Amino acid sequence: MRMVRTVVLSLGLLLLSAVLLPRVLANHSWGGYHWARTANPFTLKLGDNVSSAWKAYLSEASTDWSVSSVLDTTIVAGNGGKNCKATAGRIEVCNRKYGNNGWLGLAQVWVSSTHITQALAKMNDTYFTTNTYNKPEWRRLVMCQEIAHGFGLDHQDEAFDNTNLGTCMDYTSNPLGPPSNEHPNAHDYEELEIIYAHLDAITTVGQSTARNPGNMPEWVAAGEFGNASDWGKEIRNNGKVALYERDFGGGNKLFSFVIFAR
Numbered sequence: 001m002r003m004v005r006t007v008v009l010s011l012g013l014l015l016l017s018a019v020l021l022p023r024v025l026a027n028h029s030w031g032g033y034h035w036a037r038t039a040n041p042f043t044l045k046l047g048d049n050v051s052s053a054w055k056a057y058l059s060e061a062s063t064d065w066s067v068s069s070v071l072d073t074t075i076v077a078g079n080g081g082k083n084c085k086a087t088a089g090r091i092e093v094c095n096r097k098y099g100n101n102g103w104l105g106l107a108q109v110w111v112s113s114t115h116i117t118q119a120l121a122k123m124n125d126t127y128f129t130t131n132t133y134n135k136p137e138w139r140r141l142v143m144c145q146e147i148a149h150g151f152g153l154d155h156q157d158e159a160f161d162n163t164n165l166g167t168c169m170d171y172t173s174n175p176l177g178p179p180s181n182e183h184p185n186a187h188d189y190e191e192l193e194i195i196y197a198h199l200d201a202i203t204t205v206g207q208s209t210a211r212n213p214g215n216m217p218e219w220v221a222a223g224e225f226g227n228a229s230d231w232g233k234e235i236r237n238n239g240k241v242a243l244y245e246r247d248f249g250g251g252n253k254l255f256s257f258v259i260f261a262r
């Protein structure tokens with residue numbers, strides 16, 4: 001009798017967790033960081049510094065994320081230059097052979113108190129020109145994911161070999177799935193709605209003339225922190241994906257999201 005009750009109870013808990021799981025998944029903001037803006041939907045500029053091999057993927061990711069009810073993205077001429085420097089108020093998107101540094105994709109996000117002020121999304125062609133990664137599905141997943149870190153989205157899942165969740169915010173050994181992890185899913189849009197439910201009195205979006213939103217020192221805002229030694233404290237690292245935090249003081253921080261190449 002006790003055994004039966006235990007089994008029934010376990011089944012009940014299993015069912016309950018299956019019902020609750022979707023809500024748990026829509027909780028992949030990192031620390032609530034967000035772009036300050038006074039109205040929704042707001043439009044984020046994506047600076048196009050990418051080569052012809054990447055144009056279609058940048059365009060696809062921009063279209064995908066603009067489905068969100070709270071934000072739109074628009075592709076503009078890049079400001080990043082050879083080293084992919086950040087520009088206040090937008091996300092610069094870049095690709096290059098950055099070398100055998102271990103990372104396939106890198107997203108860097110500057111924040112001032114709770115607000116995102118600028119971001120970078122970088123794809124490393126040193127690996128994207130190899131047989132393993134020179135595939136549309138890998139280009140789609142990494143482009144889609146690195147841009148979205150710049151919105152304040154974290155991963156939905158970081159396990160390498162489990163079943164895909166059907167979102168580019170799920171790291172995987174097999175982007176094609178099925179289901180495919182090449183595009184956002186409903187939970188990503190839901191999470192964006194949660195992150196951007198409130199409005200702010202100020203804006204950190206699109207301030208192309210003011211390089212210095214909030215109280216961020218110029219050397220932080222204009223700095224290049226492309227090397228692992230610049231990334232600061234390791235927050236988490238499972239060998240496949242990692243997050244680093246560099247604290248500059250005064251509420252100014254740089255977050256670096258890394259996808260490692262195998």
Ligand SMILES: [Zn+2]
Pocket residue numbers: 034035036037114198199200
């Ligand atoms: Zn806010």
Ligand SMILES: [Zn+2]
Pocket residue numbers: 145146149155241257258259
């Ligand atoms: Zn990531």
